[in-house]
Every structure is written in C-alpha cells, then in structure tokens.
Amino acid sequence: MQSDPTYPAHWEADVVLSDGATAHVRPIQPGDAELLVDFYSRVSDESKYFRFFAPYPRLSERDVDRFTRVDHDQRVALIMTVGDAMIAVARYDRITTGEAEVSFLVEDGHQGRGVATILLEHLAQAARERGVYRFVADVLPDNRKMIGVFAEAGYSVDDRFEDGVVHVEFEILPTDHSLRVMTAREHRAEARSIERLLTPGSVAVVGASRTAGKAGQELIRNIQAGGTGDGFSGAIYAVHPEASSVCGVPAYPSVRDIPGDVDLAVLAVPARAVNEVVSDCAAKGVHALVVVAEGFAERGDEEGRERQAELVRAARANGMRVVGPNCLGIVNTDPAYRLNASLAGVLPPPGRVGLFAQSGALGTAILGDAAARGLGLSTFVSAGNRADVSGNDLLQYWRDDPATEVVLLYLESLGNPRKFSRISRRVAEVKPVVVVKSGRTTQSVPLGHAVRPIGVPQAALDAMFQQSGVIQVETVSEMLDAGQVLAYQPPPAGGRVGVVGNSSALCLLANDAVVAAGLDLGREPVDLGSAASAEAYAEALADLRDDPGVDSLLVLFAPAVESSSTEDVARVLAGVSASGAKPIVTTFLGSRGVPEAMRSLDEQGVPQRGSVPSYPSVEEAVRALTHATWHARWQRRRHGQVPELANVRSNAARERAERFLGGGASVELTHAQVTELVAEYGIDLLPMAPARTLDEAIAAMERFGTEVVLKATAMHLRHRPDLADVWRNIDTEGELRDAWETMSQTLANPAEAAFVVQPMAPGGVPVGVWAREDAMFGPVLSFGVSGLATELLDDRAYRIPPLTDVDAAEMVRAVKAAPLLFGYRGGMMVDVTAVEDLLHRVSRMSDDLPELELLELDPVLVGEQGLSVVNATARLARPALRSDWYARRL
Known part of the structure; x- marks a missing residue:
C-alpha cells in the first residue's frame, strides 16, 4: 500500500x-x-x-x-x-x-x-x-x-x-503494573472473541449441498443433530445458489440475502470462492468464520499462501476471527447451544474437557478415541492451518470457562511460544493443561502453518512447558490418558501410592512402575488373591483410603473363575471414588476409558468427578497418575516473584546497544564493549588486556599489579581437555616469559592464538551462563557447569525470561553436575545465591534488549563467597519484532 x-x-x-x-x-x-x-x-x-x-x-x-x-x-x-x-x-x-x-x-x-x-x-x-x-x-x-x-x-x-x-x-x-493491566485486557478481549465464536445465536453454512456425503450437507446435518441428538439451539441457514432449502433448512443465494442475523458462518465453498464469501459475511456483520475448505497454504505453493493471507487479512479487517482454513470445525456441548459445526461424525459425550487440535484429520481420530473412552468434552476446536485462531486464544477462553476443568492441546506448531508460556502458566495455576507437541525431534512445521521453525534446542522447549506448569506428554493416547484422571478424580495430595489387586503378577508390575515413575509406595501392595471378593476389595480400599500415608489408589482387577462378578467390584470402586477423598485409577479388565459401571453421572447423564478411569496396563495407569501428581505439586508450590535488582540501568543499556550497532545489521562486541554493556546490569567482568607481543603481556602484568594468567582466547583453542590454553599463577616476569614461549610452541603463534593477560581470579567452580535471542521464542537463558562435559553431554538447564526466584533456584539445581556446587565429595560449597543473582541479571538484560542476539559468560568462577566473570562474548543484531511485545496484537 x-x-x-x-x-x-x-x-x-x-x-x-x-x-x-x-x-x-x-x-x-x-x-x-x-x-x-x-x-x-x-x-x-x-x-x-x-x-x-x-x-x-x-x-x-x-x-x-x-x-x-x-x-x-x-x-x-x-x-x-x-x-x-x-x-x-x-x-x-x-x-x-x-x-x-x-x-x-x-x-x-x-x-x-x-x-x-x-x-x-x-x-x-x-x-x-x-x-x-x-x-x-x-x-x-x-x-x-x-x-x-x-x-x-x-x-x-x-x-x-x-x-x-x-x-x-x-x-x-x-512497568510490572502496566504489563499486568495490558495482559488482563488482552485476556478479556481474546476470551470474548472465542466466546463469540463458540456461542453463536445463529449459524449459516455457505456451500450447503443437497448431495449426500458432501461436506456442505454433512455440516448441515451435524449442526441439526448438535452432537447430542437435540440439535443446535439457534437459527440455522443454508447458502446455496439455487435451492430454497437444504436438509429442511431455509437456503438463500448469499449470506447477504439471509433475513436474520448471522453470528457464525461455516464455509465449505471452493478455496477460490472464499474471499468473495468473506466480503458478504463482512457486509452482514458476521462475528466469526469456520473455514473447512482446503486449497490454501497447505498446498505448499505461493498461490495458496497468498490466498490464506488474504482470507485472514479481510476477516480481521472486518471484525471477524477465523478458524482454519482446512479444518474439521468446532463443537460446543453446552446444552444452551448444542453446537456441532464440524465434519466429525462421532463426538464424545458432554463433559469438562476442552480440546484443541491443529490437525483436522487427526482431530477426527482424537474425537473418536475420546468418545470410545467416554471422556466428555465441553468444547472442541480444530484449527487446521491455524491461520488465525490458535491454542493461545483457546487458553484465554478456557481459563475462566466454568464448563471446562481440564485443557488438552494437540500442537503441530507454536506461533507465539513466548505468549504461550505466559498464558499457559496463568491457566495451569487454576486448571491442568496437557500438551502433546508433534515434530519434537525435528522441530519441523507442517505446510499451511505460517510460522518459522523453532531454533532453540528441544530441551529449551521442554523447559518452557515445565516452567509454565504444562503437562507435556509424548502421544495423543497419553494425552487422553492424563485427561481421564485429571477430569474425573481429585488431585493427589502427594506422591505416595496405595496398590490393591487380585493378581500377584500385576501387583509386582505396579510396584516397579510406581518406583520407576518417581512416586512412592505408601505401603506394600495388597494382594487379595485371585479369588478376591467385592467385599475384600471394599475392606482393603477403605483401609487405604483412611491411611494418612497414602495419597492415591491404584486398583488392579483381573477376572478369575471364582471371583466376584465384575459388576460388584465396579460398584465398590465407584462407591469409594464417590467419597472424593483420594484419586483412584484402575486397570479394570484391561479396559481403556471410563467403564459405564464406574461412571458418576449428573441429571443429564454426563460423567462427573468421581467416575473411575481405567487403563489397559499397569504402566499406563501409573503414568497417568504421575502426570496428575506432578501437576498437583506444581499448583501447590510457591512459584516465586521476579526480584527487584539493584544497579540496573535499562535505558542506558539500550542507548549503548544502539550506539554499538551504529548503522550495521549486527556486530561482535569487543571485550571492552561487553564490559560496558553488562555493567549497566550490575555485572562486573574481570579485566583483560590483549597481548599481541611479549612486551604487551609484561606491561599488562605490571599494570594489573597482581598474579595473572596468560590464556588463548581464539575460539578453536578454548576449553582444551589438556588445559594448554591457559597458564595460571604467573607472578614474575620470568614466569610470564616461560609461559609465553611454551604456549607459543604448544598452541600457535600469539596472533593466531589471541593471547590475553588477566588478573588471577579467586578459585572456584567454573559455570557458564548463556543467553540468546530466538526469532520465535524471544530470549532464552541457559546454565551449566563449564567445561567439556557440559558441551559433550549437553548438560544445560534452560528457562524463558523473566525468571522468578524459584525459576533461578531450580535452574541451578536442574543440571546433572549441580552437586559440584554443593560440596560434592568434600568439594567447595559455592555461593549459589551469587549464581542466582547473576542469572536474574542476565535474564533482565536479555528481556530488556532484543538486540542482544547472543551473550556468553563462560567461565564464571564461583567461590565460597561471590563469583568472578572471567570471560564474556556478545553479539548484537537489529531485532525483529518480538512475537510478544509491549502492545497487544494478533
């Protein structure tokens, strides 16, 4: 333009x-x-x-x-x-x-x-x-x-x-207050936009068909049926160029010709006709669009991408949100709406689970699996190409939706990970969020998703989910397994499991599975024997329920020739579960889902809390219980606060960054520039003087007036296993000459090795702190004990700024080498508080400065009191617009 x-x-x-x-x-x-x-x-x-x-x-x-x-x-x-x-x-x-x-x-x-x-x-x-x-x-x-x-x-x-x-x-x-105000307004607005989508008073199907099997007819019939058999509660219209009715629904040539208001339009027309329909919907005042039509960016060509971009541009410009294109549709099981504006032929019963799936094809399979389990849904959205409405929007809505108690997300891509981290954390504080993320090993993005691949390591993505309180699972089946226990059972008060069963083999498997999952056996498994009666189950479960040393119950039931009927045992389990005291999971006859005999139903016949979920194997039952236990612990624990830091001058740092960048696109900072920049955040670097010649090295030692080190700073020579890149404890000119000659012969000529002289730092454990700006994530922080082991084993902890005090403390303790900081085998107990303070300062710096493309503080020597930042490198670059900026945007 x-x-x-x-x-x-x-x-x-x-x-x-x-x-x-x-x-x-x-x-x-x-x-x-x-x-x-x-x-x-x-x-x-x-x-x-x-x-x-x-x-x-x-x-x-x-x-x-x-x-x-x-x-x-x-x-x-x-x-x-x-x-x-x-x-x-x-x-x-x-x-x-x-x-x-x-x-x-x-x-x-x-x-x-x-x-x-x-x-x-x-x-x-x-x-x-x-x-x-x-x-x-x-x-x-x-x-x-x-x-x-x-x-x-x-x-x-x-x-x-x-x-x-x-x-x-x-x-x-x-400020913290202005950001809280902004995010609260963002939450209300985006939740309201999804509410308008899911609670329409009228629906028009554009592209309605009189031919059985066509998408346009399936949509009409599904909306009429409503997923529950009662049908959509509002007005239904069909748009057809010739017909006066379709499937008994009044039809009109265009959306503009419909006499009543239209809140939601479902588009099943060819892709080439979509933009004209969007114009009609805009003129009609439609609130939202569900585009099931294909032929957009998923084609993988420029024409499809441009068509999708124009669809979103035209819809948003005229006040409308878009689900899709190339999607399955949306569902709202609320009796006040009974909306099934989707192509799904099989729907789960009404329930308390909100489900979001980016894949239309897989969405059908997920719905079918949930229905077979009896896992009830409150709402369902299939985003298809996810051109507009995303999982972030649904999280905003589900956080305050009283009909939704558990959120399940199947994600193929993350369009705004930084915003997802912020929103999902707020949701996880009040209700569980379970995520399965496809493409974890490749970080690839499906065709049709207008986002860039994530550049951070998988460990950083995993850390983001964990930091946000999100339960990350590996498969769709595991997501539904977790959903069952979270939706129908109370949260565990702790990790101690009581096991009761009628098979010694199953009890042994349960014992192993509980310990392997990181849970505890509250007491030895109770083996009732193969002929166990329903009364024996009732007595054992009552004992475990009343035992203060048991937080959750795992019940194993395999049918035997002389045992009580399965119905009697099911009634016992349902009765114990109805007390609501402790969560119960079971492997009941090897079934998956919520068996009818163990469902607690409301007046509409909808499964409620107290229904007992069953799993085909002991391992799957324990895994689901482990997810519920982890989330309950996360909710109960203190999440911390972002601390106030002294000696932070953000404005001055921004001005320095701009000055260092000058007119260039990027710049590698000199040691002096890095020293000036990090000083604005209260971080002191150990002085360093370049030594291109022996005379320069001697002059630097005299200037420092203390013991010094001579080291090679060329990237290919740093952190050598034989430590030949650094010579310590030099306090005379003669020692410096010896070091210079030996290192010059062992490594390379001084110019190539980039020799420097530094004052000798106090002893300590070497650690490293790294920050990088990712095009999708924004700033990402990592920490590890410095050295080859960290590099070879990738022993680093990751977090997304800003860090709370709890985040920083967990980050230090998350690496496998963390015992080295806490006196391992008689070693030094280092000043961990100083390390956490450094993490907070780097977190604040990377959050403030999108220009900070890369910062490495490595090594940092941490002693019993305080630390010394021995070396630092940084690169600045012209920042792209962060996906989660200080102004609301879609």
Whole structure:
C-alpha cells in the first residue's frame, strides 16, 4: 500500500477490541486524506470539541495535509480501521528529545470498545523505538473518558488542573503494573472473541449441498443433530445458489440475502470462492468464520499462501476471527447451544474437557478415541492451518470457562511460544493443561502453518512447558490418558501410592512402575488373591483410603473363575471414588476409558468427578497418575516473584546497544564493549588486556599489579581437555616469559592464538551462563557447569525470561553436575545465591534488549563467597519484532 521507504510497516497490527471483534492498526499515510475526512464527518461535535478545545466542525485542506503527512519520528500518527473505514486516530508530536505530546480521537460509535487503550499501547511502543519515553497531554476536565484512559493504563500518571485544563504527564516505559493491566485486557478481549465464536445465536453454512456425503450437507446435518441428538439451539441457514432449502433448512443465494442475523458462518465453498464469501459475511456483520475448505497454504505453493493471507487479512479487517482454513470445525456441548459445526461424525459425550487440535484429520481420530473412552468434552476446536485462531486464544477462553476443568492441546506448531508460556502458566495455576507437541525431534512445521521453525534446542522447549506448569506428554493416547484422571478424580495430595489387586503378577508390575515413575509406595501392595471378593476389595480400599500415608489408589482387577462378578467390584470402586477423598485409577479388565459401571453421572447423564478411569496396563495407569501428581505439586508450590535488582540501568543499556550497532545489521562486541554493556546490569567482568607481543603481556602484568594468567582466547583453542590454553599463577616476569614461549610452541603463534593477560581470579567452580535471542521464542537463558562435559553431554538447564526466584533456584539445581556446587565429595560449597543473582541479571538484560542476539559468560568462577566473570562474548543484531511485545496484537 505504501511507497514511503521510511514507513514503519512493523507498526501495523491486527488487534482484538474489548468486545471480541477485530480491527487493524497502522501508521497514517498521505493517501488517507479522504479516509480522514470521512472519519471526521462522523465524529460528534462534542468529541471534536474535546480534541481541539474549540468548535471545529470540519478539517481544512491544510489540516488534512498536516495530519496525514508525518515523518514517523518527530511526528507519529496511528489510525485504527474496521473494513474500509477509519474509526480512530492517535498521534504524538515530539516536544523535546525524550518527551512528546499525545492526542486521541475516537469515533463516537466505537467508544467504549477499548480503542483508545490499544492505540495508546501501540503509540507508546512506537515512541520508545524513537527514543521518546514520556507522554504529556492537556485534557478538558469534562473529557472523563480520555482522563480514564491515561489513568487506567498502568503507568504512574501525574496530573494537575491548570488554566482550565487537566495537564497529564507519565513515563511510558513498561512497568510490572502496566504489563499486568495490558495482559488482563488482552485476556478479556481474546476470551470474548472465542466466546463469540463458540456461542453463536445463529449459524449459516455457505456451500450447503443437497448431495449426500458432501461436506456442505454433512455440516448441515451435524449442526441439526448438535452432537447430542437435540440439535443446535439457534437459527440455522443454508447458502446455496439455487435451492430454497437444504436438509429442511431455509437456503438463500448469499449470506447477504439471509433475513436474520448471522453470528457464525461455516464455509465449505471452493478455496477460490472464499474471499468473495468473506466480503458478504463482512457486509452482514458476521462475528466469526469456520473455514473447512482446503486449497490454501497447505498446498505448499505461493498461490495458496497468498490466498490464506488474504482470507485472514479481510476477516480481521472486518471484525471477524477465523478458524482454519482446512479444518474439521468446532463443537460446543453446552446444552444452551448444542453446537456441532464440524465434519466429525462421532463426538464424545458432554463433559469438562476442552480440546484443541491443529490437525483436522487427526482431530477426527482424537474425537473418536475420546468418545470410545467416554471422556466428555465441553468444547472442541480444530484449527487446521491455524491461520488465525490458535491454542493461545483457546487458553484465554478456557481459563475462566466454568464448563471446562481440564485443557488438552494437540500442537503441530507454536506461533507465539513466548505468549504461550505466559498464558499457559496463568491457566495451569487454576486448571491442568496437557500438551502433546508433534515434530519434537525435528522441530519441523507442517505446510499451511505460517510460522518459522523453532531454533532453540528441544530441551529449551521442554523447559518452557515445565516452567509454565504444562503437562507435556509424548502421544495423543497419553494425552487422553492424563485427561481421564485429571477430569474425573481429585488431585493427589502427594506422591505416595496405595496398590490393591487380585493378581500377584500385576501387583509386582505396579510396584516397579510406581518406583520407576518417581512416586512412592505408601505401603506394600495388597494382594487379595485371585479369588478376591467385592467385599475384600471394599475392606482393603477403605483401609487405604483412611491411611494418612497414602495419597492415591491404584486398583488392579483381573477376572478369575471364582471371583466376584465384575459388576460388584465396579460398584465398590465407584462407591469409594464417590467419597472424593483420594484419586483412584484402575486397570479394570484391561479396559481403556471410563467403564459405564464406574461412571458418576449428573441429571443429564454426563460423567462427573468421581467416575473411575481405567487403563489397559499397569504402566499406563501409573503414568497417568504421575502426570496428575506432578501437576498437583506444581499448583501447590510457591512459584516465586521476579526480584527487584539493584544497579540496573535499562535505558542506558539500550542507548549503548544502539550506539554499538551504529548503522550495521549486527556486530561482535569487543571485550571492552561487553564490559560496558553488562555493567549497566550490575555485572562486573574481570579485566583483560590483549597481548599481541611479549612486551604487551609484561606491561599488562605490571599494570594489573597482581598474579595473572596468560590464556588463548581464539575460539578453536578454548576449553582444551589438556588445559594448554591457559597458564595460571604467573607472578614474575620470568614466569610470564616461560609461559609465553611454551604456549607459543604448544598452541600457535600469539596472533593466531589471541593471547590475553588477566588478573588471577579467586578459585572456584567454573559455570557458564548463556543467553540468546530466538526469532520465535524471544530470549532464552541457559546454565551449566563449564567445561567439556557440559558441551559433550549437553548438560544445560534452560528457562524463558523473566525468571522468578524459584525459576533461578531450580535452574541451578536442574543440571546433572549441580552437586559440584554443593560440596560434592568434600568439594567447595559455592555461593549459589551469587549464581542466582547473576542469572536474574542476565535474564533482565536479555528481556530488556532484543538486540542482544547472543551473550556468553563462560567461565564464571564461583567461590565460597561471590563469583568472578572471567570471560564474556556478545553479539548484537537489529531485532525483529518480538512475537510478544509491549502492545497487544494478533
């Protein structure tokens, strides 16, 4: 659209308003003159008066030219559009180097939708990029809405009444409070957008067919049936170019011709016709689209990708969210809706599990497996190519959805891992989240998913899930196994398991499985013998239920010729489970799911808590119980706080980074530059002097005035197994000459080896701290004991900033070599608190500076008191827009 080379295209964003509808934010351009005039004509006189402090009925040509021609630096203006119409504009004009005056104007019909708050976030982000860190504004006292926007933004606002106006000033640097405000608004808006999708009052099937077996007819019939046999509760319409009805549903030539409102449109038309249908839906005021049609980016060609991008652009620009394309559809089992807008022929019963699947084909199999188990669902979304609606959106909705107690996610890609980490942690605090991530070994991305492959190691991805409280499993079957116990049984109070069964072989297997899973046997397994009666089970289970040394129960039942009937034993298990005291899992007849005899049903016949899940094998039952135990522990534990750090100067660090980068795309920092940059975060580097000649080495030793080391810093010579790259404890010129001559002969000439001289650091255990900026993840932190073992065995712990105090403490203790820090075999007990403080400082630095492409602090010598950062390298690069920035965007 734009031809101006200074146009900041990365400021463009699709956003979700407070009512769940979408809009588009972008910088203003000279070509928007007519758009601005039309917008201004729709604004009320009162709003114009609030903006200009005087009657201002129309804009002159000079006004229009001045308002639309900006330099995107000293003068910045962002507009918000819905469809082809501008609905708001926000601007700032720089007053001084770091300060700018801001103003807003929102069309009256769109006020109250969170428009101004979103524009403020994006304007503040643009300002920070341009070196502006303070906003000022004059507001009329009667303009309470705008005063409220500033006051509720989360910044520390200073306002005073002066000369008839309210003068407002505030710093726009992100704060913990402003980020909390932003994320709370984001949560409400995105949850509302999914609520609009899943709770429509009317549905139109576009591409409805009169031919049996066609997708257009299957959709109509599934919506009519509703998945429960009662049918969708709202109005159903069909769109067909010729028919007056399809499957008894009234049909119309286009969405525009439907007489009633349409909340949800399900598109089963050929891909080439989708964009025309989207235009019709936009004109009709449709809230959301489910696109089951294929022929988009999953084709793998440019035409398909462009078609998919245009679908999303057109839908979001007109206030609509999109599920798909190339998807299975959506389901809501709530009796108030009974919506099955999907191609799934078999659905699980209603229940308390929310399920998200990116694959349409696999989604059918997952639904079939869940139905066979009797695992009930609250809602289901198949995202297909996941062009718009994603797992993050569903997490926002499910967090507060009272109908959903457990969340299951099948993910083929992560479009925004940083946001996923943040949202999933908030969800996991109140309900379990179980994830199976395909492509773990290759990190490949399916065709159709418009995301880049993840560049971080698999261990970093695993750490992100664990850090967020997400239960990560290996297979879809394991995901459903975990879902069964989480949905129907109470959380275990601990890891002690009581085992009872009627087979000594099964009891032995259970014993081994419990210990191998990291759980404990609360007491020896109770073997009732093959002829065990239902009464014997009842007595043993009552004893285990009342035993304070047992937290959960594993019941094994294999049929025997002379044993009680399976129905009698099932009733015993159901009765014990109904007490709700402790979770029960079982291998009942080797069945998988929730056997009917052990289901606790509500008045609608829906399985409820107290239903007893069964697994074909002891190992699968223990594995599911282990997942439930891990999550219960995670929920109970303290998650910590991000600490306040002394001697941190983020603004100065940003200025240094910009200065070091200069006009280049990337730069390797010198040791002096690294020293200056990390010092802004309270990190001191041990001094280092280059020694290109022996005379330079001697001069450096004299300058340091203490024992020194001579070492080679060339990358190919560092960390040699024979330690020939470093000569320690040099305190005379003669020793330095010997070291110089020996190392020059052993390694390489001094220039190639990049010799340096450093003061001798106090002794300690060497560790390393690394930070890198990933295009998908943003900053990723890793830690390990320094040396070849760490490199060869990849013994590193990973976390995603910002780190809480608990995160940092766990990170230090997560590596296999951690005992070396805690006096292993009489070794030194090091200052772990200093290590954790260093991790927090690097975490803050990498979080603050997206320009920090790579930082290595290695080695860091940790002593009994304090530590010394012996060596550090860093690389800066022009940052891409982080996927989870300080302004809301889709």
